[in-house]
Amino acid sequence: MESAASVLRKTPLYPVHRESGAKMVPFGGWEMPVEYSGLISEHMAVRTAAGLFDVSHMGEFEVSGPGALAFLQRVTSNNVAKLVDGQAQYSALPMPTGAPVDDVIVSRRAADRYLLVVNASNIDKDYRWLQDQEPTGCELRNRSDEFALLALQGPKSQEILQGLTSLDLASIRYYHFATGTVDGSEATVSRTGYTGEDGFEILVSADRAEPLWRKLIEVGQPLGLVPAGLGARDTLRLEARMCLYGNDMDESTTLVEAGLGWIVSLDEAKGEFLGRPVLEPQKKSGPPRKLVGFEMVGRGIARHGYPILLKGQGVGAVTSGTFAPFLQKNIGLGYLPTAQSAVGTEFDVEIRGRLVPARVVPTPFYKRVK
DSSP: OOOGGGGOBOOTTHHHHHHTTOEEEEETTEEEEEESSOHHHHHHHHHHSEEEEEOTTSEEEEEESTTHHHHHHHHOSSOGGGOOTTEEEEEEEEOTTSOEEEEEEEEEEETTEEEEEEOGGGHHHHHHHHHHTOOOSSEEEEOGGGEEEEEEESTTHHHHHHTTBSSOGGGOOTTBEEEEEETTEEEEEESOOSSSSOEEEEEEEGGGHHHHHHHHHHHHGGGTEEEOOHHHHHHHHHHTTOOOBTTTBOTTSOTTTTTOGGGOOOOTTTOOOTTHHHHHHHHHHOOSEEEEEEEESSSSOOOTTOEEEETTEEEEEEEEEEEETTTTEEEEEEEEEGGGOSTTOEEEEEETTEEEEEEEEOSOSOOOOO
8 A cells, every 4th residue: 555655746856855854744745845954043044044945836827818817807806907917916716605715826927818826735626616617718727737936035035046047136026027037947036925025936847946946055055045944934924924724714714804805806897706795794894703913921832723712711723823933932823703803912822731821912923124
C-alpha cells in the first residue's frame, strides 16, 4: 500500500529544498519546506532584510475571451471592471451563502484575459466550482502545472531583484505587475505578497524556477536574504493580520464576518454576483459576529481551535494564534459576537484546561513604516 508521503505533490524547487536541509512537511497535499535556518530567524530576516519563499504550490487559472470580464464579475466579490492592464486585486469566490470557496488574486493581463491565483489546497475544488458556474463567452484553463512562483519579501527585496532585471521595479506600484525578463527568464513580476512587507512575487515557467532561486540566493545573501519556509510565512502574515483560508475563513464564515467587506463591491457597475443578497445587508448593517485580533494578557499561546469564552460561556474558537517574533507578543485571531467585539473587550482562551485572559486589540498587529 502506498504511504501518504508518496502521494504528496512536489514543486519544481523540491530538490533545492532537500539540498538546503529544509525541514519538509505535508501542506495542502504538497511536500513543502516549513523552515530552513529556523522560524524566528527567517521571520526576522523578512522584517529587516529579505526572505525567499517557494509558493509554487499555489494554483493559476486563466480566464480569456470576450466574456471573461462578465464571468469574473459574476463569480468574484470585488469589482473586476476597475482593473486596468497590469493591475491585480485581492478578491474571493463567494458562494450564495456569502462564504468564500476561496480567496484569490485576480490580475488583468488584457481586456479579455485574466489570471487568477488560488490557494494550493483548493486548486481542484476552485476549478470545479468555476466550471460549475458555466463560463460563457470565455475559456477557463487550469495552468497551475506550467508555472513556478517565488516570493521575495522584505525591505531589501527591490535592491536584490533590480540587478537581475531591466524592469523598473520602482515604477511597479502595490498590487500591480509587469512582464519582462528576470535573470534571462521570461517572468511576471508582481508587487504583492503575504508578509506585510514590501516585496515581489515572480511567476516563471516551472523549468526556470531552480536557476532563478539559486541566482536570487547568490545575489541576495550579502544583503541578508535567507530562504524562508511556511512557518515564517504563517507568523509574518498573522502579524500583518492577513487571513488564512481554512483557518480564519472558510465555507462557514461570510466575507464580511471575516473582516473582508472591503473586497465585497456593491458598486452599481459590479452588478449581481454570487452571495450578494447575503453580503450586501451584512456590509451595510454589520454581521452577527466578526473576526477580531487579540493579544494574550495571561501567559500562554492561543492555538487554532482553542475555545474562546465570554463570561464563562463558549462563543467560538481561536482561528489563528502564535508567538509573534517581531512584536514579542502572543497574538491571535478569533470570532466574537459583534456586540462584544470592541477594542479593549476581554475574554478567555482555554489552553489545556486553563482559562487564560486575552484582550481585543486594533489590527494589523504589525504595519511596516513606508
